[in-house]
Amino acid sequence: MKIFSAPQIYQADKSTIEKQQISSDILMERAATQLFEWIHSRLRGTQVKIQLFCGIGNNGGDGMALARLLLEHDYSIKVYVVNYSEKRSEDFLLNLERLKERKLWPDFLTKESELPEISPDDIVVDAIFGIGLNRPPDAWVGRLIQHINASRAFVLAVDIPSGLPSNGAPWNPSHVIQGSYVLSFQVPKLVFFLPGTGVYINQWELLDIGLDTEVLQKTETDFELIGRPEVLPMYRPRLKFSHKGTYGHSVIIGGSYGKIGAVQLASNACLTVGSGLVTAFVPKCGYDALQTAVPEVMVLTGSRDKSISGIEIPFEPTAVGIGMGIGMDDDTVAAFSAFLKEMKKPMVIDADGLNILAKYPEMLEDVPEFSILTPHPKELERLVGKWKDDFEKLEKTKAFSTKHNAIVVIKGAHTITVYKGKGYVNTTGNPGMATAGSGDVLTGTITGLMSQGYLPLQAAIFGVYLHGLAGDVCASKNGYEAVKASGIVEHIGSAYMELLRQPEAEKSDNT
Ligand SMILES: NC(=O)C1=CN([C@@H]2O[C@H](COP(=O)(O)OP(=O)(O)OC[C@H]3O[C@@H](n4cnc5c(N)ncnc54)[C@H](OP(=O)(O)O)[C@@H]3O)[C@@H](O)[C@H]2O)[C@H](O)CC1
Numbered sequence: 001m002k003i004f005s006a007p008q009i010y011q012a013d014k015s016t017i018e019k020q021q022i023s024s025d026i027l028m029e030r031a032a033t034q035l036f037e038w039i040h041s042r043l044r045g046t047q048v049k050i051q052l053f054c055g056i057g058n059n060g061g062d063g064m065a066l067a068r069l070l071l072e073h074d075y076s077i078k079v080y081v082v083n084y085s086e087k088r089s090e091d092f093l094l095n096l097e098r099l100k101e102r103k104l105w106p107d108f109l110t111k112e113s114e115l116p117e118i119s120p121d122d123i124v125v126d127a128i129f130g131i132g133l134n135r136p137p138d139a140w141v142g143r144l145i146q147h148i149n150a151s152r153a154f155v156l157a158v159d160i161p162s163g164l165p166s167n168g169a170p171w172n173p174s175h176v177i178q179g180s181y182v183l184s185f186q187v188p189k190l191v192f193f194l195p196g197t198g199v200y201i202n203q204w205e206l207l208d209i210g211l212d213t214e215v216l217q218k219t220e221t222d223f224e225l226i227g228r229p230e231v232l233p234m235y236r237p238r239l240k241f242s243h244k245g246t247y248g249h250s251v252i253i254g255g256s257y258g259k260i261g262a263v264q265l266a267s268n269a270c271l272t273v274g275s276g277l278v279t280a281f282v283p284k285c286g287y288d289a290l291q292t293a294v295p296e297v298m299v300l301t302g303s304r305d306k307s308i309s310g311i312e313i314p315f316e317p318t319a320v321g322i323g324m325g326i327g328m329d330d331d332t333v334a335a336f337s338a339f340l341k342e343m344k345k346p347m348v349i350d351a352d353g354l355n356i357l358a359k360y361p362e363m364l365e366d367v368p369e370f371s372i373l374t375p376h377p378k379e380l381e382r383l384v385g386k387w388k389d390d391f392e393k394l395e396k397t398k399a400f401s402t403k404h405n406a407i408v409v410i411k412g413a414h415t416i417t418v419y420k421g422k423g424y425v426n427t428t429g430n431p432g433m434a435t436a437g438s439g440d441v442l443t444g445t446i447t448g449l450m451s452q453g454y455l456p457l458q459a460a461i462f463g464v465y466l467h468g469l470a471g472d473v474c475a476s477k478n479g480y481e482a483v484k485a486s487g488i489v490e491h492i493g494s495a496y497m498e499l500l501r502q503p504e505a506e507k508s509d510n511t
């Protein structure tokens with residue numbers, strides 16, 4: 001699903017109004033009707049007090065129109081206009097009039113007003129600012145937002161939590177509606193998924209307001225949300241008349257004394273995701289452990305006991321994953337550098353492999369095109385430099401990806417795969433996966449997909465999704481705290497089955 005920027009949403013609005021030959025208040029009415037249906041289907045007339053805080057733009061207009069629908073259905077409502085500007089939008093004014101015609105006069109809040117009483121049992125509708133917020137809210141509006149947050153009432157945010165800009169970090173973190181349930185129109189907003197701004201959102205849902213489908217389809221966006229519908233077409237089914245050679249020979253290179261487990265996890269994931277053959281290349285100390293832990297994996301060792309000082313693979317690997325637990329000894333760095341010069345195929349580079357590249361950036365020249373780099377935020381910072389907020393981080397990563405023609409997987413709650421100017425935001429995974437070795441499993445997963453013929457970008461997007469899904473299945477059985485990296489590997493099979501499961505509705509349609 002495409003993630004639109006605010007200017008793209010305004011453009012889609014405009015085109016929809018032209019193509020459907022409607023007036024703009026019809027779109028607002030659709031938005032309000034959807035909001036109303038959402039609330040009404042849950043409350044079914046329950047007499048809970050609903051307090052609506054409406055700004056003076058179209059977000060406020062949505063709130064006003066919603067208030068009218070709630071009133072018509074006898075809900076107990078209180079409506080405030082947060083009067084932060086004299087520049088009221090036409091559709092806001094129209095809906096204010098419609099409300100007044102029904103004998104409801106909202107209270108106008110200004111700098112001088114006392115903060116209204118809000119009980120924890122109330123429902124608050126936050127329609128103060130929408131995607132039009134373009135500067136810090138005035139201090140008194142900020143205080144009102146803090147007051148709403150402190151009330152512990154259930155807050156339903158219209159389109160986007162007020163105080164949160166759609167294209168950057170908030171100016172004042174306490175002047176943002178927090179922990180709300182967000183009902184957002186038509187398309188998801190990027191801020192919902194970034195670590196610095198996603199924290200303001202408890203849950204979100206999309207409401208369809210009938211924006212023109214052709215316009216939505218044709219618009220090219222910088223970001224895409226990756227869910228089952230996006231991933232399923234990438235799946236490459238296994239063929240009946242195939243053999244292990246069909247699915248490639250992966251090589252996982254890494255490990256040092258005390259860190260052989262990283263290679264074990266990656267190799268096991270690589271095999272479990274479907275690589276035909278897997279060979280691990282480790283220092284001598286890893287031989288027995290690996291052969292015992294994963295008998296299906298073949299093991300090659302270097303000449304040293306505790307670290308890698310030279311990498312020799314006596315065959316041409318289909319795909320390579322390198323870096324987990326490898327360390328940064330001078331000899332290891334030299335071996336890594338020589339291997340980069342030798343390899344012409346894209347490979348997956350993780351952990352110390354990335355730290356070596358950050359320390360010796362000249363080596364980036366030798367990284368094969370379309371290689372996949374899988375940094376966590378600290379490793380990314382070493383590669384691209386510091387950033388002031390998530391948006392700058394993404395810009396820097398796009399520039400890095402373009403410069404080196406590499407795919408960068410920024411690991412996090414919503415892992416984002418960046419290739420050149422575009423980012424793919426993952427939707428699977430859970431906090432239980434913030435655990436040792438989880439990244440090694442991801443490297444093995446992506447390597448194993450490449451060895452089966454997935455193109456690098458697809459391997460990254462599909463691998464990140466599958467890895468997250470395996471973590472989700474694992475967490476559903478064990479709880480978040482008990483998710484271990486080995487548990488993620490164990491659930492890769494269930495993740496495939498979950499991905500390929502035919503939804504009940506489709507099943508009955510076919511019978
Ligand atoms: N397609 C859709 O998704 C639809 C969405 N709708 C709703 O419309 C809003 C966006 O409405 P808009 O009127 O553009 O913007 P806001 O309501 O968010 O803000 C109103 C104006 O306030 C000004 N502004 C911005 N920041 C501040 C500030 N800190 N203090 C004071 N004033 C501020 C700004 O105007 P300026 O000219 O003064 O810059 C804003 O324009 C969207 O979120 C949805 O809720 C439609 O109802 C249906 C289609």
Ligand SMILES: [K+]
Nearest residue numbers: 126129160162
């Ligand atoms: K809002």
